[in-house]
Amino acid sequence: MTASASMSHLPTHEVENQPIPRDGFDLWETDPILRDHVVLSEADTAALANLGAKLGSAEMREAGREANRVEPKLISFDRSGRRLDEVRFHPGYHKLMDLAFSSGIASAAWEKNAKGGHTHYVAGSYMIGQIEPGVNCPVAMTYAAVPSLAFAPELEKIWRPKLTARAYDTDLKPVEQKRAATLGMAMTEKQGGSDVRANSTIATPDGDAYRLRGHKWFCSAPMCDGFLTLAQAPGGLTCFLVPRWLEGERNSMHVMRLKDKLGNRANASSEIEYHDTLAYRVGDEGRGVPTIIEMVQHTRLGTAIAPAGLMRGALAEANWWVKGRSTFQRRLIDQPMMRAVLADLTLDFEGTTALALYIARAFDSGSDEDMAFARIAVALSKFLGNKLAPTIVYEAMECLGGVGYTEDTPLPLLFRETPLNSIWEGSGNVICLDVLRALTREPECGEALRADLDKARGANATYDAALDQHWARWPALPAEAEARWFAESLATLMTASVLLRFSTAAVSDAYVATRLNPTGRGRIYGATTGMDTGAILERLG
Structure with a gap:
């Protein structure tokens, strides 16, 4: 039903002062911040514009809502008691996955003569995250796994063409028989968490392959065609590729249960066990962490842009609401405090977006200097952006009042997602x-x-003074207890540096004045003065 066909004249009252619902809107054309920073790269803007139009459509928005409402379901056994270990998804999930993979988000960076491919990945992930963030997990892992396969040339010959195909293939077949494939990772175990060197899964040589026995406490997207995983081989902690499907049978990777998560509902996360599971070594024995770190570094690029997409989704909703809603005889957007709040939120939103896309351009460059910069910058960007995201999405929710707290809006979905990428x-x-x-x-x-x-x-x-103060405060590395302060300071300075070089003066000057000057603002969004709110709010579209 279209908005024009809905009834405003009800038996008890007339529906008024409610913004007309938007069934869909173009994610590229309505987002000047995204466009302004993407055009600084060599990314294919026409392809991204096409993706933004499709993703923002009413059809895709409904697919995202339904994929979150009807959660994945684990089917452990068939009717005869034989193991299946399959996860079934709502069709909306597959519709979004198909669009994501066919548009090259996971593959553009690895295609022959690719230009701007990492920026394509970042911009595409940013837009998908506004519609259904869970899809970004298998997209990110498939994108990030490709460089690690260089440590196993024979596996790379088989898997790389499937991982970089612009297609989505859900057939339950060995990778050799598929048009396209997805690849996940499974590292965390109960006893170790982030300390993967404490992993207890054992890898026993078996001819040219190995057999794994053990567990993984977190394995997201367990219907991927394969997984990079870590296990203790005779030579120490080693990286392996576990194929999900073998010729004529299922690999003995058992999905024990799906995680009941706060958010990320459309994406299945699971606990798995390896029962003499067939696996192939990637890299040398004992070199598991250096091998898989290539994948980790690229997944961090995804977690650096993810909070920006969530911020954008929330602020776009708030901006639409305040332009169409009036209180006390004035539109909300015309009220000074509301303008101050939205402008203040926009500074951190654009800063997070600009920094992640700037780092993507360093990935695209691939020079030794740019990759050295990206190695540390992507970690700092991930740290700061994800710490800011929950408060920004909450403040956007508050702009809508009570309705922002309801599932009729996308804000609860976005809010539930905000802690994930930091964790x-x-x-x-x-x-x-x-x-x-x-x-x-x-x-x-x-x-x-x-x-x-x-x-x-x-x-x-002010930027110059803040940069000098940082180096004066930390002429050497800080004590561990100060590491968060140190990282926040560096990440904020990086953001300011990028905005000063590549954004508008209204945005960069306000960011520097309020984020690098200790007396520039209070601790709460909107507790500031002196910004050019009009020029900043234009950045929201």
């Missing part, structure tokens, strides 16, 4: 420790970061 692939403390580790073991990362921060010198005196 997944290394919580805040783990990321901060990794930042310190990178600066200690890979000094070129620190040199590249310092050089990049210096590129914005001279554009704003």
Whole structure:
């Protein structure tokens, strides 16, 4: 039913002062922040524009809502008692997965003569996250797994063409028989969590392959065609590829149960056990962490952009509401406090978006200096953006009042998603420790970061002073107890540097004045003055 066909004249009252519902709207055309930062890259903007139009349609929005409402279901056995270990999804999930993979989000970075492929991945993930964030998990893992396969050339010959095919194939077949494939990862165990060196899964050689026996406490998207996993081989902790389907039989990877999660409902996350499961070694024995770290580094790029997509989804909803709703004889958008709140939120939203896309351009460059910068920058970006996201989505929810707390709006879905990307692939403390580790073991990362921060010198005196204060406060690495403060400071400076170079003066000047000046604002969004709210709010579209 269209909005024009709905009834406003009800028996007890007339429906008024309610913005006309939007069945769908173009995610690319309505988002100047995304467009402005993507065009700085070599990404295919026409392809992204096409994706944004399709994703924002009423059909895809409904698919996302239904995929969250009807959650995945584990089918452990068939009617005769034979093991299936299959997860069934709502058709809306498959519809979104098909669009994501066919549009090249997971593959563009790895295609021959690719230009701007990592930016394509980041921008596409950002838009999908506004409609149904759970789809981004298998997309991100498939994208990120490709570089790790370089450690196993024979496996790479088989798997890479399937992982980089612009297609989505749900057939339960060995990878050789499929048009396209997806790849996940399973690392975490009960006793170790982020400390994967404590993993207890055993890998026993079996001819050219191995047999795994053990468990994984978290395995997201268990219907992927294969998984990179870690196990203790005779030579130490080693990376393996576990195929989900074998010739004529199922591999003995048993899905024990699906996780009952706060959010990310459309995506199945599970606990699994390996019962002499066939696996193939990726990289040398004892080199499991260095091998799989290539995948981890690329998944971090996804977790750096994910909060920006959630922020955008929430702020787009708030912006639509305040433009169509009036209180006390004025539209909400015309009221000074509301404008201050939305403008303040927009600064961190654009900062998070701009920084993630800037890092994606470093991935696209691939130069030694840019990759050294990206190694540490992506961790800092993931840390800060995901700490900001829950409060920004909540504040957007509050802009709508009581209706924002209801499932009639997308805000509860977005809010439930906000903690995930900070937790997944290394919580805040783990990321901060990794930042310190990178600066200690890979000094070129620190040199590249310092050089990049210096590129914005001279554009704003407050920025220059804040940068000097940071280095004066930490002439060497901080004590572990100060690692969060240190990381927050660096990430905020990085964001300011990117905005000063690549955003509007209204945005960059306000960001620097309020985020780098300790007296520039209060601790709550909207507790600030002196911003050009009109120019900043134009960035919301």
